[in-house]
Amino acid sequence: MDNTHSIAAPAQASAPPSMLRVRAGAAYSHFMNHVLPPLVVIGLLCAVWELLCSRPGAALPAPSQVVNETWELITQPFFDNGGNDVGLAWQILASLERVAYGYLLAVVAGVSLGVLVGQSTWALRGLDPLFQVLRTVPPLAWLPISLAGFQDSNPSAIFVIFITAIWPIIINTSVGIRNIPEDYRNVARVIRLNGVEYFWKIMLPAAAPYIFSGLRIGVGLSWLAIIAAEMLIGGVGIGFFIWDAWNSSLVSDIILALVYVGIVGFLLDRMVAWVGKRVTRGTSPA
Template sequence: MNAITTALPLADAPRAKPGMAALKNTGKYLATHVLPPIIVIGLLLVIWQLLGSRPGASLPPPSKVVQDTWELIVHPFYDRGGNDVGIAWQLIASLKRVAFGYSIAVVVGVSLGVLVGQSTWALRGLDPLFQVLRTVPPLAWLPISLAGFRDGHPSAIFVIFITSIWPIIINTSIGIRNIPEDYRNVAKVIRLNGIEYFVKIMLPAAAPFIFSGLRIGVGLSWLAIIAAEMLIGGVGIGFFIWDAWNSSRISDIILALVYVGIIGFLLDRIVAFIGRKITRGTSAS
């Protein structure tokens, strides 16, 4: 009887409401993930404002940057013909080039990575070549690509391709070589053919390594197109930055750099998100 009496208050104890628990979790997430970067960015902006407001400062403060670039911020999609277009069109033009070059690099890079990872002969023959070519700076490829294609647009795509392919090849080959021997033995026991082994064993096992290479590659793609567009001209965020420098529009350059950083971050997050979904959370985030 005493045991029953003692248990009754526990049964009648109020339970936490689901809405309150969700609100608590949201608050905890904001406090641990959102608030720290906001505080750091705010402090950096205050320091920048103080340093930029001094007499003789080389760079404008953030308030001046916003004032000078307000039209670019509120009208990013204007189009006055030719290269005189809003910053959104400049970013879209660069992203299109990145999409072409990076997509080709993914297909070729994963294919070569699988070949090198599977074949010892291919590893010994191609790996030294890959190690040498991957050290060539992106802009060093531009004169060769211009000489070969004789046009700025395919030349920029080639620079993106040749810059981003190496981490994809290397990480894919490492992933293939690190497939557990038990997986290979199981494939032999159940007699998987080449295509079935590739789809059911090889790709899932190597996916975390592959997506690590894809994340590095997309970052290098974005870096390469900015540098290449400064030289090839036309529409693109890289050319926009170079043109702003030639016209002494420092605030425009700073605004463009902010957009470039945000886009680069989003590209990395998108590839990481896809990797987590495909690998069920086993890829690096």
């Protein structure tokens, strides 16, 4: 009995190192295939940028100059001197708050209208032409009318986000509803699902891949719209920060803000994609 335990013990002890090697190999493979290529490309682009903009008379600052001139903004993102004089973290959070309100409203209204248009032929014929016309209006064209209606810059910016994000959500949701397989509908009739049960158990799961494709497009458009809107409405926000930096001829500040804008937009897209993958169990075309 003792010999059996003495023989089994090394086998058990050898399992953790083997598992560690597997995990290390997977991490190395992920780094080489997914992390290293973009790092190399970004490094090469920065090197070319440095060479082109380090020459005398260059119109744009080199990366080294950008970092040097914006070091305080990079290292102190949460400073608050009152008014609009706050760190970039507060500027981005203010923009994200507006995006959250407008985007969530667009999700609720967009999915609801998409289901209506997808389910009802009459609604499709009556509303789809209107949607197709309104979605071609540029986001900033809505800002003057929203300012006139709300008499306040903050709800006006939220409305611009809402009206920008809602169209891809409506269109993708309605397409998903119309593409529900007829077999699913027949099963719902056979087991006699009521309207609420059909909505939650058949309609939403079947259309979820299309819905989340629209949600990804919508969140990207929301982030684009708020940056442009904030340049006009003023106040705290990354869009106004960029415009204010331009008026003060602080080109390095603009470049740093654009980097942050791109990173935040990327993270928003990945976040919605991650949720969509979990909800649709990997079947989403996004």
